[in-house]
Amino acid sequence: xxxxxxxxxxxxxxxxxxxxxxxxxxxxxxxxxxxxxxxxxxxxxxxxxxxxxxxxxxxxxxxxxxxxxxxxxxxxxxxxxxxxxxxxxxxxxxxxxxxxxxxxxxxxxxxxxxxxxxxxxxxxxxxxxx
Numbered sequence: 001x002x003x004x005x006x007x008x009x010x011x012x013x014x015x016x017x018x019x020x021x022x023x024x025x026x027x028x029x030x031x032x033x034x035x036x037x038x039x040x041x042x043x044x045x046x047x048x049x050x051x052x053x054x055x056x057x058x059x060x061x062x063x064x065x066x067x068x069x070x071x072x073x074x075x076x077x078x079x080x081x082x083x084x085x086x087x088x089x090x091x092x093x094x095x096x097x098x099x100x101x102x103x104x105x106x107x108x109x110x111x112x113x114x115x116x117x118x119x120x121x122x123x124x125x126x127x128x129x130x
């Protein structure tokens with residue numbers, strides 16, 4: 001069983017982890033996801049957040065943008081990080097299970113794919129497949 005955390009804002013993955021207030025937990029077992037608890041962050045401190053997630057048994061975090069200090073704190077806590085993704089929670093969970101999170105990269109995070117550049121920004125919308 002794997003416990004995943006997704007910071008949620010207005011029904012979608014929060015665009016910046018550092019400033020999110022709520023994280024939804026999901027467990028993944030035998031190819032199925034189950035929604036779990038919601039955690040409220042009471043501090044913006046990176047190490048406090050990482051400790052809260054680790055204490056809740058979180059093993060994997062899916063998030064949008066994230067600062068270096070938060071990334072480092074999560075790594076130190078042993079939490080696997082998949083950053084710079086965006087979209088609706090259920091679509092992201094399905095992509096995680098299928099090994100296809102690359103299809104949900106935030107705009108500008110194509111890592112060399114250059115989709116949409118030089119064409120007036122007509123690249124894919126956040127969360128759509130390539």
